Amino acid sequence: xxxxxxxxxxxxxxxxxxxxxxxxxxxxxxxxxxxxxxxxxxxxxxxxxxxxxxxxxxxxxxxxxxxxxxxxxxxxxxxxxxxxxxxxxxxxxxxxxxxxxxxxxxxxxxxxxxxxxxxxxxxxxxxxxxxxxxxxxxxxxxxxxxxxxxxxxxxxxxxxxxxxxxxxxxxxxxxxxxxxxxxxxxxxxxxxxxxxxxxxxxxxxxxxxxxxxxxxxxxxxxxxxxxxxxxxxxxxxxxxxxxxxxxxxxxxxxxxxxxxxxxxxxxxxxxxxxxxxxxxxxxxxxxxxxxxxxxxxxxxxxxxxxxxxxxxxxxxxxxxxxxxxxxxxxxxxxxxxxxxxxxxxxxxxxxxxxxxxxxxxxxxxxxxxxxxxxxxxxxxxxxxxxxxxxxxxxxxxxxxxxxxxxxxxxxxxxxxxxxxxxxxxxxxxxxxxxx
Amino acid sequence: xxxxxxxxxxxxxxxxxxxxxxxxxxxxxxxxxxxxxxxxxxxxxxxxxxxxxxxxxxxxxxxxxxxxxxxxxxxxxxxxxxxxxxxxxxxxxxxxxxxxxxxxxxxxxxxxxxxxxxxxxxxxxxxxxxxxxxxxxxxxxxxxxxxxxxxxxxxxxxxxxxxxxxxxxxxxxxxxxxxxxxxxxxxxxxxxxxxxxxxxxxxxxxxxxxxxxxxxxxxxxxxxxxxxxxxxxxxxxxxxxxxxxxxxxxxxxxxxxxxxxxxxxxxxxxxxxxxxxxxxxxxxxxxxxxxxxxxxxxxxxxxxxxxxxxxxxxxxxxxxxxxxxxxxxxxxxxxxxxxxxxxxxxxxxxxxxxxx
Numbered sequence: 001x002x003x004x005x006x007x008x009x010x011x012x013x014x015x016x017x018x019x020x021x022x023x024x025x026x027x028x029x030x031x032x033x034x035x036x037x038x039x040x041x042x043x044x045x046x047x048x049x050x051x052x053x054x055x056x057x058x059x060x061x062x063x064x065x066x067x068x069x070x071x072x073x074x075x076x077x078x079x080x081x082x083x084x085x086x087x088x089x090x091x092x093x094x095x096x097x098x099x100x101x102x103x104x105x106x107x108x109x110x111x112x113x114x115x116x117x118x119x120x121x122x123x124x125x126x127x128x129x130x131x132x133x134x135x136x137x138x139x140x141x142x143x144x145x146x147x148x149x150x151x152x153x154x155x156x157x158x159x160x161x162x163x164x165x166x167x168x169x170x171x172x173x174x175x176x177x178x179x180x181x182x183x184x185x186x187x188x189x190x191x192x193x194x195x196x197x198x199x200x201x202x203x204x205x206x207x208x209x210x211x212x213x214x215x216x217x218x219x220x221x222x223x224x225x226x227x228x229x230x231x232x233x234x235x236x237x238x239x240x241x242x243x244x245x246x247x248x249x250x251x252x253x254x255x256x257x258x259x260x261x262x263x264x265x266x267x268x269x270x271x272x273x274x275x276x277x278x279x280x281x282x283x284x285x286x287x288x289x290x291x292x293x294x295x296x297x298x299x300x301x302x303x304x305x306x307x308x309x310x311x312x313x314x315x316x317x318x319x320x321x322x323x324x325x326x327x328x329x330x331x332x333x334x335x336x337x338x339x340x341x342x343x344x345x346x347x348x349x350x351x352x353x354x355x356x357x358x359x360x361x362x363x364x365x366x367x368x369x370x371x372x373x374x375x376x377x378x379x380x381x382x383x384x385x386x387x388x389x390x391x392x393x394x395x396x397x398x399x400x401x402x403x404x405x406x407x408x409x410x411x412x413x414x415x416x417x418x419x420x421x422x423x424x425x426x427x428x429x430x431x432x433x434x435x
Numbered sequence: 436x437x438x439x440x441x442x443x444x445x446x447x448x449x450x451x452x453x454x455x456x457x458x459x460x461x462x463x464x465x466x467x468x469x470x471x472x473x474x475x476x477x478x479x480x481x482x483x484x485x486x487x488x489x490x491x492x493x494x495x496x497x498x499x500x501x502x503x504x505x506x507x508x509x510x511x512x513x514x515x516x517x518x519x520x521x522x523x524x525x526x527x528x529x530x531x532x533x534x535x536x537x538x539x540x541x542x543x544x545x546x547x548x549x550x551x552x553x554x555x556x557x558x559x560x561x562x563x564x565x566x567x568x569x570x571x572x573x574x575x576x577x578x579x580x581x582x583x584x585x586x587x588x589x590x591x592x593x594x595x596x597x598x599x600x601x602x603x604x605x606x607x608x609x610x611x612x613x614x615x616x617x618x619x620x621x622x623x624x625x626x627x628x629x630x631x632x633x634x635x636x637x638x639x640x641x642x643x644x645x646x647x648x649x650x651x652x653x654x655x656x657x658x659x660x661x662x663x664x665x666x667x668x669x670x671x672x673x674x675x676x677x678x679x680x681x682x683x684x685x686x687x688x689x690x691x692x693x694x695x696x697x698x699x700x701x702x703x704x705x706x707x708x709x710x711x712x713x714x715x716x717x718x719x720x721x722x723x724x725x726x727x728x729x730x731x732x733x734x735x736x737x738x739x740x741x742x743x744x745x746x747x748x749x750x751x752x753x754x755x756x757x758x759x760x761x762x763x764x765x766x767x768x769x770x771x772x773x774x775x776x777x778x779x780x781x782x783x784x785x786x787x788x789x790x791x
Contacts, residue, residue: 061614103716104614211761235478238761242720247709248495248755255480255488272616276711280625282635303615308712310618 050089051373053078053358054118055097056111056129056139061104062268065304066296066347067131070153071097072340073351074128077359080335085359086366088373096124100135105241105268111135112142119146122370125377126151126358128351132266133157134213136178140169144177147374149381151357152180153350156188156292156321157214158221161402177378179401181353181392182321183408183432185214185291189221189264191408191430192289192319196260197229199410199428200287200317204232206258208249208274210265211238218291219264226262234258241269246277254281261286266293272308279312289317295411297345299421306413306422313422316413322350324409324426326392343418353390357381360388406432452652455738466749467493470756477757487634492756498640498709500748501647505702506725507732507740508654509574509695515671515735516691518590519582522597525722526604527696531570531703532619532713533608535562539707540620548624558622562704563646567697574696575689583685601718608715616714619707643705650701651741654694658737663690671735724751727771733784742782746770 055074057067075092083090098118100111111130118124119142126149130136136155143150152160159165161180170176196202205226209219216238223233234256239249253261261278263271271294278288290305295318297304306313332352336344361381367373380386388395396404409429417423471489474480480488506528513521539545539562549555581600585593623642628635658664666687669677678684706721707713728747732739750770754763774781 062616064615101614104609104714208760235758237758240761240764242764243760244721244724245495245499245710245751245755248492248499248752249760251488251491251495252478252756252758255474255484256478268615273710273712280637280711303613308616308618 048087048368049370050091050123051125051362051370052096052121052123053090053092053355054121054124054127054129055092056100056114056118056127057098057131058101058106058135059097059099060101062266062296062303062305062308063101063106063131065267065301065307066154066293069297069344069346069348070128070131070351072336073153073344073348073353074355076336076339077352077355079339081359085362086364088362088367090359090362096121098129100130100132106130106132106135108135108138112138115139115142119143119148122374125149125362125374126381128153128354128358130155132214133160136160137169137213140178141171144170144174145172147174147177147378149358149361149374149378150178151354151381152178152182153354154182154292154321154347155180156182156185156218158184158186158217161398161400163400166400175379176382176399176401179357179382179397179403181350181357181390181395181403181405182292182347183403183406184321185218186221187406187432188291188319188321188408189218189223190225191410191432192262192291192317193222193225193229193231194430195317195319195410195428196262196287196289197226197231200260202231202260202287204234204257204259205262206234206253206256206260207236207262207264208253209236209238209263210269211240212265212269214291214293215263215265215269217264219262222262222264239270239274241265243270243273246270246273247280250274250277250281250283253278254283258283258286261288263288263290263294265290267296267303267305267308269293271305275305275309275312275316284312285315287315287317288313290319292318292320292347294318295320295346295424298343298418298423300418301345306424310422313413314415317427318411318424320347320409320411322347322409323392323405323407324411324429328391332391343423345424349392353392356390357388404433408432462745463493463497466496470753473753473757484633487632488756490631490634491636492752494636494640494644495755496748496752497644497745498637498748499751500745501644502702502706502709502744503721503725503728503747504741504744505647505650505698506721507728507744508651508698508737510726510729511732511734511737511740512667512691512695514729515737516667516688517582517586517593517674519593519597520726521582521695522594522722522726523577523600523604524695524699525718525720525725526601526608527570527574527718528699528703528706528721528725529608529713529715529718530573530604531566531696531700532706532717533612533617533703534566534569534700535704535707536617536619536713538562538565539622540618545622546618546620547622548626549622550624555622559704559708563701566700566704570700570703571693571696574692574699578689578692583688601722605715605718612713612715614715616712619711619713621708621711623708639708643709646701646705650698654698655737657694663687667691724767727767731771731774731781733781736781736783739781739783746782 055071059067098114100106100114102110131154133155207219209215294305299306333344361377365376365380367376407429410427411424412427414425415422467489471486474485475482509524582593623639627638666682669682670687724747728743729740732743750767751763754766
């Protein structure tokens with residue numbers, strides 16, 4: 001709470017400062033040609049002035065482990081573009097990074113408040129975020145009303161871009177402003193189920209979800225697909241994140257002798273606690289599969305699933321709702337490592353891709369002035385006829401903002417990764433594009 | 436029944452102890468049988484497979500129940516003596532759990548299981564010996580600085596202040612440890628299990644139960660036998676009159692907070708051993724359930740709080756055992772509601788008159 005206030009204060013300060021510099025720029029002709037220079041951000045690379053890309057993610061607790069790589073991806077993309085697009089200087093300063101975590105976990109109300117602040121900053125023409133679909137549900141009505149281009153690197157909630165549900169989140173009835181570069185839970189759940197049933201050959205599963213907006217639907221989708229393959233769902237239980245005693249729950253699971261366990265949720269809502277309890281009751285040799293919510297960094301990342309799970313994670317698997325390997329992956333990983341000194345994890349590439357979309361939209365819209373910039377960029381960004389050449393591949397977006405790329409990648413635990421601390425290792429990916 | 440306010444005669448204590456133990460064992464056996472039947476009927480486990488599961492779940496229930504009971508004692512003692520619902524008590528437990536992590540993991544450098552009995556006893560015993568006094572004294576310090584100035588204020592003032600203290604303690608934990616889960620060293624080997632028929636009884640669960648029970652009996656004996664315990668009971672009965680009779684009020688109330696804090700710290704030590712994680716908001720939910728336990732047992736009543744803790748543990752476990760975890764909190768509070776409707780003073784509570 002206090003942090004958000006400080007952030008708002010800082011944002012206001014930067015806004016005033018930016019307004020002053022823009023005023024100065026108007027009287028002094030800028031020398032650089034449009035798009036040229038490639039100077040560092042803020043140094044006047046674009047001659048029309050400065051526009052901002054905001055970041056809206058949770059930066060506390062276990063969610064931070066998932067958000068930091070995305071933030072790094074965004075900044076890397078801006079840097080590699082030379083901080084310039086469409087003749088404008090594009091920046092993302094620390095004041096443009098908004099934290100929707102409250103008391104250590106993502107919070108939809110905080111996210112909504114952040115979005116209100118973001119849309120009131122006239123310099124912001126695009127926002128990357130949020131991480132959690134529950135937060136997106138609270139934010140899209142606000143960004144839609146303001147006509148601000150929003151790209152989520154991680155939202156997999158199916159309803160966000162599928163009519164008729166998606167209309168609920170656009171109550172003002174304005175044209176679509178929300179796109180995402182990851183696929184949806186009605187694909188992420190079944191992909192995990194397919195891997196569990198076909199590849200691992202497990203014919204029975206115990207499912208537990210965290211009762212939340214992301215965890216329950218993804219678990220439901222898993223269950224539906226697992227049953228349709230002829231698998232046996234021994235039980236689908238749920239434990240809210242406030243649960244004290246996971247050991248009793250897993251003792252009950254053990255009694256049903258499942259061949260595998262699926263967890264619907266994120267690390268912050270109990271992923272690692274359930275893993276530890278499962279290990280404790282003798283389910284340690286049973287594959288433990290989770291969605292992207294537990295693919296949040298390696299064993300050395302503070303608060304991540306693998307960090308908390310430790311040795312108990314030896315049979316853990318996770319999915320990411322995007323490609324795990326792509327043509328430019330090696331280059332991206334190398335660039336990322338050079339820039340930040342750590343390996344790119346989780347949705348770092350998706351954060352980069354979202355920023356590419358926004359920069360590309362700014363470039364095509366090439367707004368002449370700030371007054372028309374936001375709407376022009378929104379229209380360009382959500383255009384359904386444009387093929388984006390993103391780091392994760394060539395994609396288009398449909399009228400509701402859904403990506404054409406329906407790929408889910410599967411990761412397994414690798415103890416030798418991250419210098420012996422353990423890391424997620426890309427295993428395989430399933431392409432549901434034709435589906 | 437030892438209400439904190441009821442003087443007891445020492446010779447009868449043994450008889451009462453035997454009776455309590457009998458009732459306790461009967462309750463455990465009945466729970467196991469009920470769970471056995473429920474498992475067979477509801478989850479469709481074969482009869483012979485369901486019994487070991489029921490036994491294991493009963494041990495799980497005793498383990499979490501013991502933790503709730505230890506925390507509940509602090510609520511009930513403080514309420515008994517100054518009629519304050521100390522909402523910060525759950526956070527005292529949380530700090531105890533954190534301090535254990537610092538001591539065991541940081542100072543002693545233990546992160547994994549310790550398989551030799553003597554070092555294990557030294558480590559866990561050391562954690563108890565270090566954590567309990569520190570957290571107990573912290574609780575005393577909070578009483579001295581925050582609650583004592585408000586002792587004669589209208590009752591809402593200390594209540595709201597206690598909620599404020601709860602937030603302060605949580606934020607202290609956030610500043611020191613961050614907002615994520617922190618791994619707690621599980622030095623007690625989790626694979627130490629006693630085979631009993633088809634069931635495998637976790638030694639750690641039994642250890643937690645025994646530690647908690649010993650502490651409860653020690654508290655009971657202290658309150659009913661010692662001079663200071665008598666002063667506590669006298670103060671609970673009538674603060675002014677006992678002060679007139681020469682009881683040092685400040686000392687007695689400080690002692691109550693010390694004991695409550697020590698028991699919560701012990702709960703924090705065994706929590707980390709069993710669940711392997713601590714988090715800054717751990718005290719909120721645990722505290723809420725322990726408070727419920729105290730109310731269920733009859734707030735102000737020491738034996739009642741202990742019983743209430745185990746009852747909550749059994750109810751929660753019942754929901755988990757039948758794969759109804761999502762309803763466990765609902766069940767807990769539903770039972771509380773019904774108990775309060777039909778017996779507003781709780782299981783062992785007496786008419787509280789103007790207290791409430």
